[in-house]
Amino acid sequence: MDVFETIMVPFKWLVSAIMVGLHDVLSSAGMPAASGWTWTLSIIGLVLIIRAALIPVFLRQVSAQRRMRLLQPELKKLQAKYQGKTDQLSRQAMAQEQMALYKEHGTNPLSACLPMLIQVPFFLALFQVLSGIPAAAGQGQGIGAMSRDQALQFDASSIFGAPMPASVLHGGGDQGAVVLLTVLMILAMTVSQFITQRRIMVRNVPDESPDTPFARQQKVILYILPLVFAAGGVYFPIGVLIYWTTTNLWTMAQQFTIK
Template identity: 30%
Template sequence: MDWQKNLLLAAMGAVLIMLVMRWDDFQQNQVPADLPAATTADSSALSTEVPSAAATDVPTTGEPGQTNPAVSGKVIRVFTNTLELSIDTRGGDIVHAALPKHFAHIDTPDEPFVLISNNANHTYTAQSGLIGKNGTDSAEGRAVFTSTADAYTLEEGADTLVVDLTLEQDSATLTKRFTFFRNEYRVKVGYLVDNRGEEPWQATLYGQIKRDSHKPDADVGIGMQPFVGAALTTEDERYKKFSFDDLEDKNFKTQIQGGWVSMVQHYFISAWIPDQSKQNQFFLKQQGNQDLFLMGFTSEALSVAPASQGEISAEFYAGPKDTGELEKIAPYLDLTVDYGWLWWLAKPLFSLLDYIYGLIGNWGLAIIALTIIIKALFFKLSATSYRSMARMRKLAPKMKEIKERHGDDRQKMSQETMKLYRDEKVNPLGGCLPMLIQMPVFLALYWVLMESVELRHTPFLWIPDLSVKDPIFVLPLLMGFTMWLTMRLNPEPPDPMQAKIMQFMPVVFTVMFLWFPAGLVLYWVTNNTLSFLQQMYITRQIEKADAKT
């Protein structure tokens, strides 16, 4: 059984390494809190790198151009029931986005969560414009639009809000139109072109997200960390993601009909979604040698005949990773709710969890109910495992005796052990294989609970927020206790060293789970409790049957 001992030692070492790594991540992520939205001058300076082209070229790689630092605009504020935006009239970029329905911290409900912001510590902006023959952005600089107001608010009873920025060219009037929707996080960003000239007007729409590599502290505990970086869909892969390290090594570009490009982090994303009926080119790249990255697209060129009007548009999304909403916006955009390689199993699990929540109306109770349903589905498989372990426990004295007699002769001890298994009709792997079969389901559920923005700032009993750790550590202690109870029903390993390691495991996992989100720990406590009750029931059944014989 040396392989079991080595496996346990490796697991213990991995846990300790994860503890150290988690502490290191915690230290690195302690950056100063976001400052207020940038001033006009700040937002201009931080949003100058945009695709550029020669007078008649349409770029395909998103190469940045130099702009005129003397040109600057003002910030327009926009308020809806789901978004609070700041739009810089220089270029018409979104330089600040806050989400009033998702507050920053559990104890500051008056402060909305800030997704997009530019300040001394962080660069994150959504840029868009026109490039090419009659584009608004070029190597010489970016256009400054005008607006009729400094602030716009979605009125009560209105379903949409339109914000127009205008620009007069030599022979055309351009209107950059932002359309906002009640209860939605998507924004339609379009250009209306009135060509009064005698020549065709032509330009290409681009949109890009510009961001540094700062990774917000996800506070998900030790283990698998949420992805932070760029993601898009391609012809070959529905969901293809790139870390910032990937982009430092190599740029990426592709072309696809429709498509989207996004910046993904825990619970939230921003994404550009161009016209789904057009062929669009997408690019991901590092900005020079700076800690800045561009994730964007260029669309097909728009041509407007003389004395005619034309329009080109895209959509921008800045909000939570809501599976239902993202599915409606673009194909495969919902895959940014990143369940890892088990997404095919995790998606139906989330659908079931969401359905249960719709019936119960409480996420904590929904997690408990979902765990019970999963345990019920695997009841017979678990029973097989527990029966095998109960029989192995019965053999513990005989196995100890074999070790005492043949401890110095490993080959003889192994032969006698296998003979004992055959005589007693016990499969030593019978307790492991059924559990291994269930592991993909439990791992998928782990990701579901970790990625579900619905749990963020959701209270349950004494816990104010199921997405972060239990503030008084009751659930981790219960998890450790139920794990200890369950392990007492398992056969004791014949190796004393292995037995000591097993005794120490509940302590190690209790410490590890202190930082896990409470929703995940609630699942483990429920699962452990049900496992203990089922295993205890089966063990007593076997003991009673043996007493009668």
């Protein structure tokens, strides 16, 4: 087992344990244990639990973004000070002064990405668990906190005719249903992410300071992430796309509700 796999083990157990626990609760409430909708609601519940736990981090992110906005005039003055100076010493001095400003104001351009970075290991863990279910089920084994029977149930479940473990590139079940559902969820992810990022830019990037490092970072996120969703979505199982779509919708709603 390599270092990455060792690091991911506790995340895989935590993610699968939460999902299985929610599945058991829903099954006890009368939903069919082998239904794709029961597993879908379990994945949505997993998102809600993780994102609710990250609310304090999001609030710190909002505060950091506000400090970045207040810092824009000083960053613009710094850019004017070093405008036209392309030598190594000037670039180094400008970078040092920028870092000093960030430290003084208790923020940095990467603060906007913190909640996303924290979610990465959970997303990767879910991807590993759901992608590994067909092999585990085929070998009569469980995966993570998921038992053998639960792995078999998930492997056989579907929504709208698309098997939960299936993806566009790796096939499985009704491929037409898989492609259609994947495209719809990629569109939902892309639109919600674009709306969210536009709102962040409007609220935190002043019109008079469009060329600061923070503004450039926000523009990169605005236009690059939809491409990531489109390129990555065809690789991901339906279950992972449900997770990703739900978390994007949560983020969009959160931006509109928390001031």
